Amino acid sequence: MKRDRATSLLTDMLDRLEAGGWPLDLVDEVLVFGSYARGALKPADVDVVVEHRTDERLTSEFVNALSYGRDPSEAISNPPAIR
Template sequence: MKRARAVGLVEAMLHRLDSNQEWPLPLVQQVWLFGSLTRGATEPHDVDVAIRFDRDERMT
């Protein structure tokens, strides 16, 4: 995919995490990007994301 598309996907994800308070999104504590996108690739194959989140009683 083109870099602009990958950046757009990341921005959309971060916007949802920042604005949406519907469960389970408030459980997200940290988001890390890594891989070819963060290394500056002009055509990354994917977007690598790691997410740290809290658990609650609704999770099984």
């Protein structure tokens, strides 16, 4: 992918985090690494680590997702406000 597209995807993610709301307000830190962070003009992807706290609701959503065969990271990656 071209760097402009990778930057756009990263910016969209950070904009959603900044908008907040549950569970995005549990995020403490986002770290970017890999080829994009090194300045590649055509990174294969954008590697990120998201450090976050947890609460009872997030734990419940995680366990429920696992129990029904859904993606356990759905609550963070696709929170209710943006579904």
